[in-house]
Amino acid sequence: MSGTAALKNAIKLKLRRDNQLDYEPSEIIASAGAKQAEANVINALFDEGDEVIIPTPAWVSFAAMVSLSGAVPKFVPCPEATGFLLEPDTLRRAITPRTKGIILNSPSNPTGAVYGAEQLSAIAKVLVDADLWVMSDDVYEHIVYEGLAPHIFHLEPRLKSKGIIFNSLSKPTR
Numbered sequence: 001m002s003g004t005a006a007l008k009n010a011i012k013l014k015l016r017r018d019n020q021l022d023y024e025p026s027e028i029i030a031s032a033g034a035k036q037a038e039a040n041v042i043n044a045l046f047d048e049g050d051e052v053i054i055p056t057p058a059w060v061s062f063a064a065m066v067s068l069s070g071a072v073p074k075f076v077p078c079p080e081a082t083g084f085l086l087e088p089d090t091l092r093r094a095i096t097p098r099t100k101g102i103i104l105n106s107p108s109n110p111t112g113a114v115y116g117a118e119q120l121s122a123i124a125k126v127l128v129d130a131d132l133w134v135m136s137d138d139v140y141e142h143i144v145y146e147g148l149a150p151h152i153f154h155l156e157p158r159l160k161s162k163g164i165i166f167n168s169l170s171k172p173t174r
């Protein structure tokens, strides 16, 4: 089951209102938590030997879910000096012919780092060129001081065709 029509419609309205994104109910699935959805998607998309980029520090479960699928977590360090944010050039250098996807998490667990529009657009450009699956974990989107952080699929709609958004009802909202 993928959720009732009323729930999917509410999620559709939320994505438009908060993230300026348009999705049809047929593109929306409710699951038993974001973690369940992420595990399902990772297992569906990736195979043995594929590489999935995980900017680190990252939530521990990302790497575990990628490893369980048979794919290889490719950790890309994002040091304090860069505000714990992924730099476009660092991302470009981390991509190999085996890279199939990336997991973005902004605001981040555990660092709290949030991408601004300019940096996110630069990352989006690299991702469009690389034609990767882009998983956007938005579960902490309300943990910001003002407004909501820009969404990478709003800044770069071409990513939507290979993009998946994860959100959750288990995290604080404002």
Ligand SMILES: Cc1ncc(COP(=O)(O)O)c(C=O)c1O
Pocket (backbone or CB within 6 Å): 032, 033, 034, 035, 036, 059, 105, 109, 137, 139, 167, 168, 169, 170
């Ligand atoms: C970044 C991140 N995504 C997803 C989850 C899991 O969300 P859910 O409780 O909806 O499974 C967590 C932690 O609980 C998390 O830190």
